[in-house]
Amino acid sequence: xxxIFSSVMxxxxxxxxxxxxxIGLTLIFGVMDVVNLAHGSIIALGxxxxxxxxxxxxxxxxxxxxxxxxxxxxxVIVYLIAVKRxxxxxxxxxxxxxxxxxxxxxxxxxxxxxxxxxxxxxxVETYNILGYTVTSARLIAAVxxxxxxxxxxFFLYRTVLGKAVRAVANNREAAELMGIPSQQILAISFGIGxxxxxxxxxLIATLFPFTILSGGVYELKSFVASVLGGLGNxxxxxxxxxxxxxxxxxxxxxxxxxxxxxxxxxxxxxxxxFFPTGLFGGRK
Amino acid sequence: MSALxxxxxxxxxxxxxQVLWGVSMAVEQGRMTTLVGANGAGKTTxxxxxxxxxxxxxxxxxxxxxxxxxxxxxxxAQMGLVLVPEGRQLFSDLTVEENLEMGAYSPRARKSLDxxxxxxxxxxxxxxxxxxxxxxxxxxxxxxxxxxxxGLMADPVVLMIDELSLGLAPVLAQSLFATLKRLKDAxxxxxxxxxxxxLALALSDYAYVLAEGRxxxxxxxxxxxxxxxxxxxxxxx
Numbered sequence: 001x002x003x004i005f006s007s008v009m010x011x012x013x014x015x016x017x018x019x020x021x022x023i024g025l026t027l028i029f030g031v032m033d034v035v036n037l038a039h040g041s042i043i044a045l046g047x048x049x050x051x052x053x054x055x056x057x058x059x060x061x062x063x064x065x066x067x068x069x070x071x072x073x074x075x076v077i078v079y080l081i082a083v084k085r086x087x088x089x090x091x092x093x094x095x096x097x098x099x100x101x102x103x104x105x106x107x108x109x110x111x112x113x114x115x116x117x118x119x120x121x122x123x124v125e126t127y128n129i130l131g132y133t134v135t136s137a138r139l140i141a142a143v144x145x146x147x148x149x150x151x152x153x154f155f156l157y158r159t160v161l162g163k164a165v166r167a168v169a170n171n172r173e174a175a176e177l178m179g180i181p182s183q184q185i186l187a188i189s190f191g192i193g194x195x196x197x198x199x200x201x202x203l204i205a206t207l208f209p210f211t212i213l214s215g216g217v218y219e220l221k222s223f224v225a226s227v228l229g230g231l232g233n234x235x236x237x238x239x240x241x242x243x244x245x246x247x248x249x250x251x252x253x254x255x256x257x258x259x260x261x262x263x264x265x266x267x268x269x270x271x272x273x274f275f276p277t278g279l280f281g282g283r284k
Numbered sequence: 285m286s287a288l289x290x291x292x293x294x295x296x297x298x299x300x301x302q303v304l305w306g307v308s309m310a311v312e313q314g315r316m317t318t319l320v321g322a323n324g325a326g327k328t329t330x331x332x333x334x335x336x337x338x339x340x341x342x343x344x345x346x347x348x349x350x351x352x353x354x355x356x357x358x359x360x361a362q363m364g365l366v367l368v369p370e371g372r373q374l375f376s377d378l379t380v381e382e383n384l385e386m387g388a389y390s391p392r393a394r395k396s397l398d399x400x401x402x403x404x405x406x407x408x409x410x411x412x413x414x415x416x417x418x419x420x421x422x423x424x425x426x427x428x429x430x431x432x433x434x435g436l437m438a439d440p441v442v443l444m445i446d447e448l449s450l451g452l453a454p455v456l457a458q459s460l461f462a463t464l465k466r467l468k469d470a471x472x473x474x475x476x477x478x479x480x481x482x483l484a485l486a487l488s489d490y491a492y493v494l495a496e497g498r499x500x501x502x503x504x505x506x507x508x509x510x511x512x513x514x515x516x517x518x519x520x521x
Contacts, residue, residue, distance in 0.1 A: 160385070160394075167375045167386045174373035177335060178438060179361035179390035 015245015022225035024196030030232030040219025046201025075194025109212035230278025294343035321494035364441030376420030387437030
């Protein structure tokens with residue numbers, strides 16, 4: 001019983017990190033209708049950026065700050081180079097374009113770091129709460145994911161720039177007519193989505209070993225979580241991430257780990273079939 | 285010349301289809317100018333060409349004496365050339381208050397945000413009652429009030445309105461026109477596209493009649509209203 005409880009708790013904590021990754025994906029889709037196929041490789045890049053700062057002697061949690069800043073600017077640059085020009089084109093163009101970005105990141109990453117596993121080796125405490133053993137890394141990753149999500153909501157609902165992001169997401173042309181420079185807002189939104197993806201990658205890197213190819217799994221999890229929550233809905237994406245984590249946690253004690261993907265994608269297909277706008281209502 | 289906004293031989297269209305064939309007009313300071321014409325005459329396209337949402341192929345748009353033909357819509361809005369678009373185009377997921385706040389996005393307008401918000405709530409008390417409500421949940425009339433209010437928040441030098449009365453009950457349309465009249469009397473320059481030709485000609489100072497992408501008739505509104513051709517074609521008299 002305790003083993004199951006522990007497993008479910010572990011799932012909940014990691015689910016929050018999945019949720020953060022999914023918010024990055026869903027935010028970009030919600031604002032500009034672009035499905036960012038570079039999401040996974042950006043997550044992996046976040047892992048390696050953390051590795052670089054850690055290697056330079058910075059504490060992993062302090063490294064999250066430069067990773068976030070780098071992530072934002074990286075996203076803005078990707079937007080300006082690969083997305084801006086095709087933003088009004090057919091959806092296939094942005095799929096191909098972001099897929100190309102993904103290939104470039106993975107190509108350069110493989111050249112720099114090969115595809116062998118890396119890990120962040122730092123001192124991790126272990127706590128025992130009523131027989132449930134949890135590491136500080138897992139707790140901090142979950143708390144950090146929640147804090148970043150709160151930060152995002154504060155930005156979107158309490159700042160002028162954040163409201164402008166929502167306005168552009170809602171009606172780009174009307175935003176232009178009101179004097180909002182929509183291209184600038186789109187670049188910022190892509191930057192923020194990328195920042196969230198990199199942060200989630202960095203948090204995952206504090207938990208598990210990773211390679212430059214690790215992003216793919218988390219990209220798929222982000223898709224499942226976003227679709228669960230309704231594409232374009234950040235709260236839904238976070239809840240979707242939690243659900244995903246809970247599923248993983250509750251089935252882990254009973255079956256082999258490789259089956260979790262099968263279960264997740266069966267759920268994914270069922271959601272698409274029966275709740276195409278997600279469980280919590282997506283963008284129409 | 286005291287024309288705030290001028291169009292000189294503007295030609296444009298969509299793809300291969302040309303809609304405007306050399307439209308020239310002038311919106312004078314402090315006046316209410318109206319643009320009327322049948323459906324498909326190119327009224328909305330004229331507005332969109334002025335803002336640069338549709339790029340003019342030929343001709344020029346001048347605002348406050350400056351050539352703004354190639355500027356983006358948000359640049360023009362920041363200068364005070366503000367369009368309340370057809371079909372309201374509100375930010376439906378944002379609250380009423382947030383919509384108004386977004387109207388005042390430009391640095392120029394943000395300085396007088398509080399003052400303008402008080403003014404807008406003064407004109408449309410219903411909006412204040414519903415300020416925490418999402419714009420998408422408002423009734424049609426309230427949405428039109430919000431669209432106009434949001435335009436006013438941008439502190440316009442010229443306020444352009446595309447189809448103010450479309451889809452509104454006559455009483456509501458009348459009261460919105462009364463509000464516009466008050467704004468004009470307070471010194472605002474207004475450029476109005478309107479399908480209710482009767483009302484538009486009665487209230488405005490100067491009118492342009494657009495047909496098949498060309499200005500057919502222009503003149504002081506009371507004269508245009510007496511024009512036989514206009515009476516037959518648009519007023520049904």
